[in-house]
Amino acid sequence: MIRGYGRQAVQAAEGPALSAGRPLMRWAAGGVAAAVRGELDGLGVPRSKARVLVLVGGGNNGGDGLFAAGLLAERGVVVSALLVREQVHADGLAFARRHGVRILVHAPDGAPALREEDSAGEAHSPIPDGVAWVREASLAQVWVDAMAGIGVRGGLRGASAAVVGVLDRLRQGQVRPARRVIAVDTPSGLSADGGVVSGPVLRADRTVTMGAMKAGLLLPPAAGLAGRVEVLELGLEPEFAAQAALVERLEAADVARLWPVPGPGDHKYTRGVLGVVAGSGTYPGAAVLTVGAALRTGCGMVRYLSKDGAVADRVLDHYPETVTTPGRVQALVLGPGLSDERDQDRVRERLAEVDELADAAGTPPPALVYDAGALSVLPQDPQVNRRRRAVLTPHAGELAELLSARGTPVDRARVEADPARWVRIAVEVTGATVLLKGAVTLIAGPSQAFDGGKGIRTGEVGLLSQADGSPWLATAGSGDVLAGILGALLATSEAPVPLLAAMAALVHGRAAHWANPGGPVTPSDFVRALPGTLAQVLTLR
Numbered sequence: 001m002i003r004g005y006g007r008q009a010v011q012a013a014e015g016p017a018l019s020a021g022r023p024l025m026r027w028a029a030g031g032v033a034a035a036v037r038g039e040l041d042g043l044g045v046p047r048s049k050a051r052v053l054v055l056v057g058g059g060n061n062g063g064d065g066l067f068a069a070g071l072l073a074e075r076g077v078v079v080s081a082l083l084v085r086e087q088v089h090a091d092g093l094a095f096a097r098r099h100g101v102r103i104l105v106h107a108p109d110g111a112p113a114l115r116e117e118d119s120a121g122e123a124h125s126p127i128p129d130g131v132a133w134v135r136e137a138s139l140a141q142v143w144v145d146a147m148a149g150i151g152v153r154g155g156l157r158g159a160s161a162a163v164v165g166v167l168d169r170l171r172q173g174q175v176r177p178a179r180r181v182i183a184v185d186t187p188s189g190l191s192a193d194g195g196v197v198s199g200p201v202l203r204a205d206r207t208v209t210m211g212a213m214k215a216g217l218l219l220p221p222a223a224g225l226a227g228r229v230e231v232l233e234l235g236l237e238p239e240f241a242a243q244a245a246l247v248e249r250l251e252a253a254d255v256a257r258l259w260p261v262p263g264p265g266d267h268k269y270t271r272g273v274l275g276v277v278a279g280s281g282t283y284p285g286a287a288v289l290t291v292g293a294a295l296r297t298g299c300g301m302v303r304y305l306s307k308d309g310a311v312a313d314r315v316l317d318h319y320p321e322t323v324t325t326p327g328r329v330q331a332l333v334l335g336p337g338l339s340d341e342r343d344q345d346r347v348r349e350r351l352a353e354v355d356e357l358a359d360a361a362g363t364p365p366p367a368l369v370y371d372a373g374a375l376s377v378l379p380q381d382p383q384v385n386r387r388r389r390a391v392l393t394p395h396a397g398e399l400a401e402l403l404s405a406r407g408t409p410v411d412r413a414r415v416e417a418d419p420a421r422w423v424r425i426a427v428e429v430t431g432a433t434v435l436l437k438g439a440v441t442l443i444a445g446p447s448q449a450f451d452g453g454k455g456i457r458t459g460e461v462g463l464l465s466q467a468d469g470s471p472w473l474a475t476a477g478s479g480d481v482l483a484g485i486l487g488a489l490l491a492t493s494e495a496p497v498p499l500l501a502a503m504a505a506l507v508h509g510r511a512a513h514w515a516n517p518g519g520p521v522t523p524s525d526f527v528r529a530l531p532g533t534l535a536q537v538l539t540l541r
C-alpha cells in the first residue's frame with residue numbers, strides 16, 4: 001500500500017527527526033545526486049562530458065538542490081545552479097561554491113536582467129537576459145528542478161514561472177530529446193496536498209520525493225507531470241506511519257492478500273454468482289467482453305441476463321460456460337453496451353427480477369455495478385445505493401453528466417481539473433462508491449463502505465488512486481472489461497467495495513500490460529491475459 005501524505009503530515013513527521021539533528025537534507029541531496037548520475041548513465045553521457053543545470057529556489061527545496069549540485073560537481077560533473085531567489089539556503093550555497101558549482105542569479109521577480117557570480121561568489125557582473133543560463137540549459141543533459149517543494153503557495157510566480165516558460169520553449173524547439181528533468185520532492189509549483197495544477201510546471205521525467213509519497217504525486221492531473229516517482233525514505237518510515245494519509249494506492253501485494261481465492265470447501269454457489277445485463281443490438285460485443293472478463297477473473301458462475309437472444313447466442317459462442325437462465329446472483333453488472341431508453345427499461349426489469357428472487361430466498365439484494373448506459377437509472381436516494389453496495393464506473397464526461405442531472409452542475413473540464421474533489425462529491429450525491437476512470441483511476445466510497453471487512457485495515461482514507469494501466473488501455477471496450485472484473489469481485493468478496501474497485505483497476509491495468517508489454521492491446525487481448533495476470537499477482541500472497 002502506498003500512502004500519499006500532505007504538507008502538514010510531512011512537517012509533523014520530519015520535525016522530530018530534524019530536532020534530533022538527523023541530516024535529512026544531506027541525505028535527500030545524496031539521493032538526488034544519485035538519480036542524476038543514473039540518468040546521465042542512462043543517456044550514455046561520460047562523466048567528463050556531463051553538464052547539469054540545477055534550478056534553485058529560496059527554501060529547503062533549493063537547499064536540497066544546492067547540496068546535490070555540490071555532490072555532483074565533486075564527482076567531476078560540470079554543474080550550474082540558477083538561483084531564482086536572492087536569498088537561498090546559505091549552507092547549501094556555500095557547499096555548492098566550495099565544490100566549484102557555477103552560480104547564476106536570476107534577478108528578482110519580473111526583472112529581466114541576470115548576473116553571474118565570480119568564483120569568489122562576491123562580485124557580480126551583469127549579463128544580458130537569457131544568455132548565460134539559457135545557454136547552460138541547452139547544453140545540460142539533466143535539469144534538476146529544486147525551485148519549490150512542499151512549501152509552495154499557489155501556482156509558480158515571478159522568476160520561477162519565467163524560468164519554466166523559457167525551459168518549456170527550449171524543450172519544444174529541440175529535436176534532440178536526450179535530456180532528462182528530475183524534480184526534487186515535487187515538480188515545483190505542485191502542491192503536496194492535491195492534484196490541482198494552478199500555474200506553470202516544468203514536466204519531470206522523474207521525481208525524487210523525500211521521506212514518503214506526497215498525495216499530489218498520486219492525484220491527477222498533477223501526477224501526470226511528475227514522471228516516474230521514487231520515494232527516498234530517509235529513515236522516516238516510523239514517523240510517517242503515525243501520520244494520516246490523504247490518499248492511498250494498492251500495490252500488487254495488497255491485491256494478492258485481499259483476493260478471494262477459493263478454498264477446498266467451496267463450490268460454484270459459495271464462490272459467488274454474477275449476473276450481467278449488458279450488450280445490445282447496437283453494441284453486442286460489450287456483452288462478450290463483460291462476461292469474458294468476469295469468467296476469467298474467476299467467480300462460481302456468470303449468468304447472462306439480457307433477454308436478447310441474438311446477443312446471448314454470441315456470448316455463448318465465445319463462452320459456452322455462461323448460464324443464460326435467470327436465478328439468484330450476489331452481484332450484478334448493469335450497463336456495458338446499453339444506450340437507449342429501451343435498454344434502460346430492460347435494466348430496471350432485470351434488476352426487479354433479481355431483487356425478487358433474493359427477497360423470496362431471504363438473502364440480501366445483490367451488489368450492483370452501474371456502468372455506461374445504466375448510470376442514468378441509478379436510484380436517486382443515496383441511502384438505497386449505500387445499503388446495497390452500489391458502485392459506479394463513469395469516466396469524467398459521464399460523471400459530469402450524472403452530477404449535473406442530480407442538481408450539481410459541472411462540466412467535463414472541471415471534473416478533469418480536480419477529479420479528487422468531484423469523485424468525492426459524487427459519493428456524497430449518490431451514496432455509491434465511485435470509480436472514476438482515467439489515466440489515473442480514482443475511487444472514493446461512503447465511509448461505511450470502508451468499515452468492517454474481515455479486519456482489513458486498509459482503505460481507511462476514503463480515496464484511492466490507481467495508475468496501473470498504460471495509455472494503450474484507452475480503447476473502446478476497455479471499460480466493459482473493467483466492469484466484468486469488478487462484478488466478479490463484488491460477487492465473490494465481501495471486502496469493502498472501494499478496495500474491490502481498486503483491485504479491479506489494478507488487475508485491469510496489469511492484464512493489458514501482460515497481454516503485450518509496451519504495445520497496443522485490444523480488450524479481447526487483455527480478457528485473455530486475465531488468468532495469467534492473476535496467477536502472477538497471487539504469487540505475492
Ligand SMILES: NC(=O)C1=CN([C@@H]2O[C@H](COP(=O)(O)OP(=O)(O)OC[C@H]3O[C@@H](n4cnc5c(N)ncnc54)[C@H](O)[C@@H]3O)[C@@H](O)[C@H]2O)[C@@H](O)CC1
Nearest residue numbers: 024025058059060061148149150151152153155156157185
Ligand atoms: N523539512 C526538512 O528538513 C526537509 C525538507 N526537505 C526539502 O525542503 C522542502 C520544503 O522546504 P520549505 O518548507 O523551505 O519550502 P520550499 O523550499 O518547498 O518552498 C519555499 C520556496 O518556494 C517559494 N515559493 C513559494 N510559493 C511560490 C510561488 N507561488 N511561486 C514561486 N515561488 C514560490 C518561496 O518563496 C521559497 O523560496 C521539501 O519539499 C524538501 O525538498 C528535504 O531537505 C528533507 C528535509
Ligand SMILES: [K+]
Nearest residue numbers: 145148186188
Ligand atoms: K521541486
